[in-house]
Amino acid sequence: MDVFEAIKTRRTVGVVKQDPVPRDVTERILESAVWAPNHFRTEPWRFFVLEGDGRNKLATALVDAIKEDMEDITTEENKKRIEKQQKNPFRAPLVIAVGVEPSNEPKVPLKEEYAAVSAAIQNMLLTAHASGLGAIWRTGDICYHPKIAQSFGLSERGEVVGFLYIGYPAKEPKNVKKTDVSTYTKWFS
Numbered sequence: 156m157d158v159f160e161a162i163k164t165r166r167t168v169g170v171v172k173q174d175p176v177p178r179d180v181t182e183r184i185l186e187s188a189v190w191a192p193n194h195f196r197t198e199p200w201r202f203f204v205l206e207g208d209g210r211n212k213l214a215t216a217l218v219d220a221i222k223e224d225m226e227d228i229t230t231e232e233n234k235k236r237i238e239k240q241q242k243n244p245f246r247a248p249l250v251i252a253v254g255v256e257p258s259n260e261p262k263v264p265l266k267e268e269y270a271a272v273s274a275a276i277q278n279m280l281l282t283a284h285a286s287g288l289g290a291i292w293r294t295g296d297i298c299y300h301p302k303i304a305q306s307f308g309l310s311e312r313g314e315v316v317g318f319l320y321i322g323y324p325a326k327e328p329k330n331v332k333k334t335d336v337s338t339y340t341k342w343f344s
């Protein structure tokens with residue numbers, strides 16, 4: 156599969172099988188990340204690989220984070236929200252939490268550190284797709300909760316920018332409509 160084909164045929168896959176992802180495939184996905192472009196070569200990306208029982212680490216972090224923002228954790232509604240977060244990491248056999256650890260160098264714009272990590276994530280999604288896997292980049296407010304960053308040992312400036320849920324597709328991905336690029340393009344020749 157050439158790069159353009161991989162880019163065009165990759166779709167977000169939210170529902171995957173529980174079959175484990177082979178170690179070498181996971182390692183290839185990780186390796187593809189660090190070839191992303193990165194101004195000043197600060198290498199701001201961090202990867203936390205969660206598989207098998209390791210996914211409990213994320214479940215605990217998600218539950219701690221959600222509880223912190225609740226006034227009363229014993230209401231029926233909140234109990235359900237807690238239960239949902241407890242289960243969320245088990246929706247895929249492999250979850251990679253991708254973090255950013257921004258440089259302290261004044262010359263390095265913060266937005267460029269996030270840009271580099273986003274480019275790394277796209278590499279990972281494309282490598283997963285080219286390996287026959289399905290993946291979804293998930294966030295939500297909880298992803299950016301300081302407790303989540305802390306749970307992975309990130310600094311106060313660091314944060315998790317996405318959870319990649321990866322596995323073999325259980326369902327055909329939904330078709331998405333893309334507006335033709337000409338709508339967003341102005342040419343100056």
Ligand SMILES: Cc1cc2nc3c(=O)[nH]c(=O)nc-3n(C[C@H](O)[C@H](O)[C@H](O)COP(=O)(O)O)c2cc1C
Pocket residue numbers: 165166167168169291292293294295317331
């Ligand atoms: C920064 C970012 C955060 C995202 N977070 C979520 C999410 O929390 N839940 C979700 O269902 N999809 C999430 N997505 C995936 C998008 O919904 C998906 O890319 C979009 O629907 C387009 O589908 P495609 O990836 O198949 O082109 C996220 C994508 C990005 C780039």
